Structure formats: C-alpha cells, structure tokens
Amino acid sequence: MKPSRIAWFFASLLVACGFVMLWQYLSDARLVSPVFLPGPDRAWAALVRGITQGELGARWLGTIERMIYGWLLASFAGIVIGAFIGSSERARAYVGPMLELIRPLPASAVVPLAISLLGLSEAMVLTVIGFGALWPMLLSTVHGFAAVEPRLYEVSRALGLPQWKVILKIALPSSMPDIVAGMRLALTVSLILTVIGEMLASREGLGSHILISARSFRSADLFAGVILLGVTGYVSAMALTLAESRLLRWRESH
Amino acid sequence: MSGFATYDARGVVIPVGLIVLAEVAARVSGLQSDSLAAPSDVVVAGVEALLDGSMLIATYQTLGSALIGLSIGFGIGLALGVLLGMFRVLDHLLEVTIEAIRPIPSVALIPISLLVFGFGYRMEIAVVAFATLWPALILSRAAIAGVEPRLFEVARALQFGLLARIVKIVIPAALPRVFVALRLGIGISLIVGVTVEISANVIGVGHETMLAGQSLRPALMLAYLVWIGILGWGVNAAMLLAQKHLFGPAANMEARL
Numbered sequence: 001m002k003p004s005r006i007a008w009f010f011a012s013l014l015v016a017c018g019f020v021m022l023w024q025y026l027s028d029a030r031l032v033s034p035v036f037l038p039g040p041d042r043a044w045a046a047l048v049r050g051i052t053q054g055e056l057g058a059r060w061l062g063t064i065e066r067m068i069y070g071w072l073l074a075s076f077a078g079i080v081i082g083a084f085i086g087s088s089e090r091a092r093a094y095v096g097p098m099l100e101l102i103r104p105l106p107a108s109a110v111v112p113l114a115i116s117l118l119g120l121s122e123a124m125v126l127t128v129i130g131f132g133a134l135w136p137m138l139l140s141t142v143h144g145f146a147a148v149e150p151r152l153y154e155v156s157r158a159l160g161l162p163q164w165k166v167i168l169k170i171a172l173p174s175s176m177p178d179i180v181a182g183m184r185l186a187l188t189v190s191l192i193l194t195v196i197g198e199m200l201a202s203r204e205g206l207g208s209h210i211l212i213s214a215r216s217f218r219s220a221d222l223f224a225g226v227i228l229l230g231v232t233g234y235v236s237a238m239a240l241t242l243a244e245s246r247l248l249r250w251r252e253s254h
Numbered sequence: 255m256s257g258f259a260t261y262d263a264r265g266v267v268i269p270v271g272l273i274v275l276a277e278v279a280a281r282v283s284g285l286q287s288d289s290l291a292a293p294s295d296v297v298v299a300g301v302e303a304l305l306d307g308s309m310l311i312a313t314y315q316t317l318g319s320a321l322i323g324l325s326i327g328f329g330i331g332l333a334l335g336v337l338l339g340m341f342r343v344l345d346h347l348l349e350v351t352i353e354a355i356r357p358i359p360s361v362a363l364i365p366i367s368l369l370v371f372g373f374g375y376r377m378e379i380a381v382v383a384f385a386t387l388w389p390a391l392i393l394s395r396a397a398i399a400g401v402e403p404r405l406f407e408v409a410r411a412l413q414f415g416l417l418a419r420i421v422k423i424v425i426p427a428a429l430p431r432v433f434v435a436l437r438l439g440i441g442i443s444l445i446v447g448v449t450v451e452i453s454a455n456v457i458g459v460g461h462e463t464m465l466a467g468q469s470l471r472p473a474l475m476l477a478y479l480v481w482i483g484i485l486g487w488g489v490n491a492a493m494l495l496a497q498k499h500l501f502g503p504a505a506n507m508e509a510r511l
C-alpha cells in the first residue's frame with residue numbers, strides 16, 4: 001500500500017469515528033427516542049454482553065453456518081447444472097429462455113411455497129437459501145461456459161479429449177471469472193435469505209434475534225444483531241475478494 | 255440478454271411440457287393437497303383474484319411502496335454519487351463510513367423499520383430506500399469518474415460554474431450508465447418490497463402470498479407466486495426496452511452484474 005493511501009484510510013477512519021460520536025451525541029441529547037436509537041455505547045455493551053453471557057455468539061454461528069451451507073449447496077448445484085447447460089448449444093436453446101423468465105422472480109417469493117411444503121423447519125430455510133442463491137450461480141456459469149473461446153473447443157476435439165475432460169480442463173478454468181462473480185452474488189443472496197428464513201421459521205440465529213429484540217423493544221440488542229450482520233456481510237465479501245485474487249492470479253499474465 | 259429479442263420456439267418446449275405434465279399428474283392422482291395445485295386451478299384462482307380486485311390492490315400497494323422507496327433511495331444515492339464522483343477528496347474521506355454501512359443486508363433493517371414505523375407503507379419504503387441507495391451511489395459514482403477528463407478541461411476553459419458543470423457536462427455524459435443503475439434499482443426495489451412483505455409487512459402481493467399459504471389455499475398462493483414472477487419479468491423487460499430505445503449502445507458499457 002502506498003503511504004498516501006494509508007493516510008487517506010486513516011483520515012476516513014477519523015471521519016467514521018466522527019459519525020459514531022455524532023450518533024452518541026444524538027442519543028445522549030435524546031434528539032431521537034432511545035426506544036428507536038440506542039447510543040453506540042449501549043449497542044456495544046449489548047453486543048459484548050450477548051456474546052460473553054448470552055446466546056448471541058451461538059446465534060451468530062447458526063446464521064453463518066446456514067449461510068455457508070446454503071451457499072455451498074447452491075454453488076455446487078449451480079456449477080454442475082450450469083456446466084451442463086452452458087457447454088451445449090442445444091441445451092441453452094431449450095432451457096435458456098426459461099431461466100431468463102424465472103430470473104427476475106424475487107427468491108423470497110418462494111418462501112410461502114417452501115413453508116407449506118416443508119413446514120417451519122431447518123430444511124425449509126436451507127431450501128430457500130439454496131434455491132435463491134442457485135440463480136446467480138447458474139446464470140453466471142452458463143454465461144461463462146457460453147463465452148469460452150470456440151477455438152479451444154476445436155483444439156480439444158482435434159486432441160480427441162472426452163467431454164468431461166473438456167469441461168474440467170478447458171471450459172471450467174476459462175469460465176472461472178464468471179463463476180467467481182456468480183459465487184460472490186450468491187453469497188450476498190444467501191445471507192439475505194438466511195436472515196429471512198430465520199425470521200419466519202424462528203430458527204436460532206441472528207434473523208430471529210433481531211426480530212424478537214424489535215418486538216420486545218430492546219433496541220440495543222437489535223442494533224447489536226444488525227452490527228453482527230454487517231460484519232458478516234463485510235467479512236464474507238472480503239474473503240471472496242481474497243480468494244478471487246488468488247484463484248484468478250493466472251489471468252494477470254495476459 | 256438476447257433472451258427475448260431472438261425468438262426461438264425451442265425455449266417454449268420445456269416450460270409448456272412441465273405445465274402439461276403437472277396438470278396431467280394432478281388430474282390422474284386426484285391431487286388433494288395443502289401446498290400444491292393443478293395449473294388450471296392456479297389460473298382460475300389467479301383470474302378470480304384479478305377480477306375481484308384484491309390482486310390489483312395488492313399490486314398497487316407493492317409497486318407504490320417500491321417506487322416511492324426507489325425515488326428516495328435512488329435520489330439520495332445519485333446525489334451522493336455525483337458529489338463523491340466529482341470531489342475525490344470527499345470520496346476518500348467517506349470511504350470507511352460507506353464501506354461499514356454498505357455490507358449490512360437490507361433485510362436486517364426490517365426489524366428496525368418495524369420498530370420505528372410500525373406496519374404499513376412507511377416501513378417498507380424505508381427498507382427499499384436503504385437497499386436502492388447503494389447501487390445508485392456506487393454506479394453513479396463510477397459513471398462520473400468515467401466521464402472523459404477532457405470534458406472537464408473544456409468546462410474549465412469555458413469557465414463553467416459548479417452547477418453548469420454538473421448540468422451541462424456531468425449529467426449528459428453519465429446519463430446512460432445512471433439509467434443502467436436505475437434499471438437495476440427498479441429490480442431491486444421490487445425484490446426488496448416483496449421480501450419485506452413476505453417477512454413482516456401486512457400489505458402487498460408478498461403478504462397476500464403468505465396469507466394464501468397460511469389459509470391453505472395453494473392455488474391462490476401459486477397464482478400470486480406466478481403473478482410476482484410476471485411483475486418482475488415485466489418491469490425488467492420494460493426497462494431493458496426503454497434503455498435500448500433511449501440510449502442504444504451507449505448504455506452497454508455496463509459491467510454485467
């Protein structure tokens with residue numbers, strides 16, 4: 001990192017601290033009712049208390065676990081199905097329009113159907129996460145496979161490679177940027193659907209935590225949960241950025 | 255993107271086949287279910303809900319709060335994006351603040367909004383506004399930063415003031431990409447609106463879907479599900495069409511999301 005960049009970072013960190021102090025002032029001066037807006041001190045205290053003495057840590061883990069399971073499920077299914085559809089022109093012609101048709105459907109809209117099929121269960125939550133996160137995965141994999149340089153396919157045919165080897169050695173690596181982009185979007189979707197699923201099915205997690213806190217007017221606990229959700233979103237996006245730059249390092253040589 | 259521009263009859267085969275298969279399976283098995291229904295029953299339930307007006311009222315509620323939320327969120331995001339795009343110092347200074355708030359999933363705001371506003375339009379509008387603010391900010395900031403620097407030199411040579419610079423140079427140059435942001439924003443506003451209705455609120459198509467499911471009317475529930483799909487698809491297609499007609503290839507600079 002260049003020195004000027006570090007200086008800017010600290011300057012903007014100072015600005016952020018200023019905002020937190022403003023928040024503290026707003027709540028101390030009771031300009032906003034403490035029922036709605038706890039000060040950062042109270043939110044922080046609720047966060048620390050919840051993790052050290054309460055169940056907040058366990059709930060957080062529950063949320064992360066669901067998010068990752070659903071995301072892995074969707075990524076795996078999305079890549080396999082997407083590879084099948086994307087590598088065959090005929091499959092694309094048959095299935096593509098249907099995918100485009102379903103794509104704008106909000107994933108949360110299938111929640112009522114999932115509830116009536118599976119009840120308010122853990123399986124329902126995972127199904128919803130997996131289904132919702134499947135679309136970005138599937139579409140970006142199909143797109144990646146469809147955009148593979150056609151001459152690479154000709155080369156593989158000339159070499160007499162079997163179909164599965166073509167997918168594994170040629171199509172998959174060259175559509176990796178699209179796949180990773182899809183996985184990034186799918187992770188965001190997973191977190192959102194995890195929270196919704198937990199809220200509706202009252203599973204042990206941050207989603208139910210923030211909803212119950214809001215219903216019983218414990219705003220400090222509510223904000224503690226929201227902060228943890230923000231941290232989860234931030235860390236997971238960062239982790240994927242890191243993974244992306246490692247996975248796609250070979251592209252820099254171009 | 256060329257999904258509906260080039261019409262290919264092969265794309266119809268599978269959806270139609272699946273619907274026919276579902277119909278036949280439901281009729282042959284004499285389906286009596288609390289969660290599934292034959293496609294013909296779904297159509298009947300959907301038409302009934304359309305005719306008695308309940309579906310239209312719910313649609314009006316959903317689209318209304320989505321659009322108001324979008325106007326607020328997109329307005330704030332656009333203003334911030336223009337500001338941060340033009341004054342890089344400000345952009346650098348606010349970096350940590352923005353990056354700290356942005357990753358909060360919008361659904362996490364549902365309980366807060368519920369606490370502040372109670373059920374109804376306002377809580378939904380607030381969550382939609384929060385969700386649509388970020389793409390507007392990020393994309394318009396990128397659009398401004400991507401404006402040809404020589405245009406600013408021209409502006410300096412012509413001694414434009416700040417307002418003239420924004421109105422005469424920045425906005426026209428960034429408009430195609432801002433429209434792309436608007437298109438994405440409309441999609442997001444609808445998705446978030448329905449999500450708020452499914453998970454908490456008591457208005458709109460999302461709530462009606464939930465209600466139909468809870469009152470064990472699978473045909474109506476599936477009809478609403480299909481209707482939400484039609485709404486999402488229709489809005490998306492209309493915006494794509496508008497983008498093509500208004501800006502042509504100028505809007506294609508977008509990085510595909």
